[in-house]
Amino acid sequence: MNNSANRVIVITGASSGIGEAISLHLADKAFSLVLVARRLEKINALVDRIVQLGGRAIAVKADVTRQDEVQQAIEAALAAYQRVDVLINNAGYMAIAPISARKTDEWDRMIDTNLKGVLYGVAAAFPVFQRQGSGHFINVASVAGIKVLAPGGVVYSATKFAVRALSEGLRQEAGRTIRTTLISPGAVESELQFGSTDKESLAFLQEFYKQAIPADAIARAVLFAIEQPNDVDVNEIIVRPTQEDF
Numbered sequence: 001m002n003n004s005a006n007r008v009i010v011i012t013g014a015s016s017g018i019g020e021a022i023s024l025h026l027a028d029k030a031f032s033l034v035l036v037a038r039r040l041e042k043i044n045a046l047v048d049r050i051v052q053l054g055g056r057a058i059a060v061k062a063d064v065t066r067q068d069e070v071q072q073a074i075e076a077a078l079a080a081y082q083r084v085d086v087l088i089n090n091a092g093y094m095a096i097a098p099i100s101a102r103k104t105d106e107w108d109r110m111i112d113t114n115l116k117g118v119l120y121g122v123a124a125a126f127p128v129f130q131r132q133g134s135g136h137f138i139n140v141a142s143v144a145g146i147k148v149l150a151p152g153g154v155v156y157s158a159t160k161f162a163v164r165a166l167s168e169g170l171r172q173e174a175g176r177t178i179r180t181t182l183i184s185p186g187a188v189e190s191e192l193q194f195g196s197t198d199k200e201s202l203a204f205l206q207e208f209y210k211q212a213i214p215a216d217a218i219a220r221a222v223l224f225a226i227e228q229p230n231d232v233d234v235n236e237i238i239v240r241p242t243q244e245d246f
Helices: 017-026 040-052 067-081 104-132 154-177 199-211 216-226
Strands: 008-012 032-037 056-061 086-089 135-140 178-185 236-239
Touching: 008 017, 008 067, 008 104, 017 032, 017 040, 017 216, 032 040, 032 067, 040 056, 056 067, 067 104, 086 104, 104 135, 104 154, 104 178, 135 154, 135 216, 154 178, 178 216, 216 236
Parallel strands: 008 032, 008 086, 032 056, 086 135, 135 178, 178 236
Antiparallel strands: none
16 A cells, blocks of 8 residues: 655645645645645645644645746755655636637636646656656546536636546556546535636526535545555546536
């Protein structure tokens, strides 16, 4: 079995929602955590909570849309703990609106965060995993990467479909010593639902998220994937509210 002692886990988007829940859930499992987010005050406070719980964690300020900052986050993890065992590409952004609204700035931000942010994480951690002869990518996508969320969520779905394709391709290329897990949440309590500026889309999300399950449900799925024996690669997990149709 994988030994959690001294294992180093980097979590992007750790300041709230799923990332925060993952961080707290792993805090008492003897992992060394590297919490990455843009809001330094939030992750500093989270580090304090984890330390009070007896865990180990550091905070690293980084924007996943900037490759240099993602690279620096991985380097900070190496400087603090001398290795990286798991990278959880969790940071995400959702702004749904009809394509006819032509909210191209929001399209760019979703592509930059949801797809390029994951790619930047892979680029930074891949050589580390290769040197170590082991590693684990966990990419957080969405059920919108399985079924197109239309109308309104077409571009968001496109980014998540891309992450799903990337994860499968990464599994095939990395294989053998590097594991790859894709986790696709349905409606989960997080700040994601508040990213839309289109009033009708925002109203839809407020109704849709009434069925949301706690973010800890995703944290438990993450831990399940991490704790499998080294010869077991859990490639895909979908977690929805029981009552969710989409």
